Amino acid sequence: MKADMGRKYRAYPTGDQESVLTGWGHTGRALWNVALEQRVYLWEQRRYTLRSIEQCKHLTAARTDMEWMGDFPAQAGQQILRNLDRAYDNFWNPEHPAAFPSRKKRGHRLSIPFPGQAVEVRKLNRKWAEVRIPKLGWLRFRLSRAIGGTIRNATLSRDGNGWHVSFGVHTGAKPAAPNGKPGCGVDFGVAASAYVSTETTPRLMPPSLTDNEKARLKHLEQKKARQVTYAKKHRGGKYGRRLRKTIAGIGKLRTRQANRRQDFTHKLTTDLAENQGWFGIEDLRVKNMTASAKGTAETPGKNVRAKAGLNRSILDNTPGERRRQLEYKARLYGSELRVVPAFHTSQTCAACGLVDPESRKGCGRLFACVHCGHEDDADHNASVEIEARARRTGGTVTNSTRSVPRTRVPATGRRRMRETPKPAHVS
Template identity: 85%
Template sequence: MKADAGRKYRAYPTEVQDQVLVRWGHTARALWNVALEQRVYLWEQRRYTLRSVEQCKFLTAARTDLDWMGDLPAQSGQQILRSLDRAYDNFWNPSHPAGFPARKKRGHRLSIPLPGQAVEVRKLNRKWAEVRLPKLGWLRFRLSRAIGGTVRNATVSRDGNGWHVSFGVHTGRMPDVPNGKPACGVDFGVAASAFVSTDTTPRLMPPSLKAKEKKRLKALEQRKARQITYAKKHNGGKYSRRLRTTIVQIARLTTRRANRRRDFTHKLTTDLAKSHGLIGIEDLRVKSMTASAKGTAAAPGRDVRAKAGLNRSVLDNTPGERRRQLEYKARMYGSVLVAVPPFHTSQTCAACGLVDPGSRKGCGRLFACTRCGHEDDADHNASMEIEARARRTGGSDINSTRSVPRMRVPATGRRRMREALQPAHAG
């Protein structure tokens, strides 16, 4: 019985619990790094693959010899080693995008994982509940939504806004049957966050930070740079209390920005999955799109700062996260997600299928076909083209979308095909 849904709540530990959780978070990070180093060393020196079953024996001995390691609950340490197993399995899986397991820095988010058997949840009233953690006691959290299933695992983490407790829950919900709703294509961009082919206006993401917040964030980052320089010159690199306060203030603003971005993404993907039976998106390679242009000392890049600004704008719209959410929400609400090759979607006429860069002069907002005279918003025209390619794919299973060959797609007869398919999908 595996977890098939997640629940996250804001936790409110006492002052003593806060100190304990901070200590545990750093211990969990150190355990991950030590376990990873041990596996890397054994593989490089002896070509021996170490797994969590054997490492748990070493963990038992370390908990006896090291007080700071013994302070961490044994269930949490075992869960960390099992998570390292999953990280290696994902790395070895050729169909998984994960890279080699990375070491966690001191500035990494504090996180303490626990199995479901080690925790107990009880409801206090309509708005509050408690979770019992080993060696810590009852931790209060805000019951913003019902748990709605069996708790299989729990994670206590901290970000810029404070502590949170997350539960992996088994709800037993099966994928919905096809909803039979109309198809659509979605063009994710920078000027227009998302343009849906069935809409007449783009869906714009509100600014993740207001003007005053951006100004304050810039001032705090400048202050942090000055304080770090002073610490290196006069304190041997040791962070002062004022520097740590500045870091906390920056973390609050960046967390607020991430939460606003995540809120828009969830609302957008949920609406798309509920309102459409077929969703076409571009199979973007975000990592290649946002590669740096700075070059090398011998061959420096061009327009480096402009490219860096474009990269920030692309990542601010989180195209990868939108695709990830659409993958599981499409199955949840009875729709199908199809990722199509992205080449020439902004230069192809959705009416006649002509591919001509001259139809979009200067990469502006207007698309004017040089052959048939079709005019439309450039992003809306691209979304119509994405929808046509998704229809041609036939709504294949989501797991097969990554294997779509990057080949030239014939652009003839699109309008006739769309007109022939429209009545069937409309019914």
């Protein structure tokens, strides 16, 4: 019985509990790094693959010999080793995009995982609940939504806003039946966060930071650079209280920015999954799109700062996260995600189907076909083209550049096809 849904709540530890959790977070980080180093060493020296079953025996001996490791809950240490197993399995899986497991730095987000059998949850009232953590006791958290299932695992984590508790929950939910609604194409961009082919206006993501917050963030980043330079020169690289306070301020703003971005993404993907029978999106290679333009000293890159700004804008719109959310929400709401090749969607006319870079000079907002004279917003034209490809291929991604249908339906005719219900099948 595996977890099929996640629940995250804001936790409110006491002062003593927060001190213990912070120490546990660094202990867990050290355990991960040591276990990873042990596996790498054995493979390089003996070509031997070490797994968590054997490392748990070493963990038992380490808990006896080292006091700081003995204070760490055994269930959390074992769960960290199992997570390392999963990281290796994902790396070895050719169909998984995960890279080789990496070591965790001191500035990495603190997290302490537990198996579901090690925790217990009790509800206090309509808004509050408590979770019992081994060696810590009862930890209060805000019950912002019902857990709604059997807890399979729990993780305590800290970000710029404080501590959170996350539960992996088995709900037993099955994929919903097809909702029978019409489909659409969606173009994810920068100027227009998302343009749906069946709509006349784009969906714009509000600024993730206000002007004052951007100025505050810039001031803190500059302040941090000065303080780090001073620490390296006069304190041997040791961080002081003021520097840690500056880093905490930066983390708070970054977390606020991420939360606002995530809020818009969830609202967008939920609306699409609820109100569409299927939706087509581009098979974007975000890693390649955001590759740095910086070169070497002999051959420096061109427009490095401009490319860096474009990379930030692309990542701020989180196309990969939107695709991930659409995949699992489609199963919940009875819709279907269809991924189509992104080749020339911005240069293909949605009316005549001809590809010509001259139809969109300078990558402006206007698309004007030089062959048939069709004019439209460039992002909306791309979304209509994505819909046509998704309707034809059914979401099967191919490497062929001939993904455009030979027989084209004009954009106006395609809209009428969407609005006209299909006749019932007569056998």
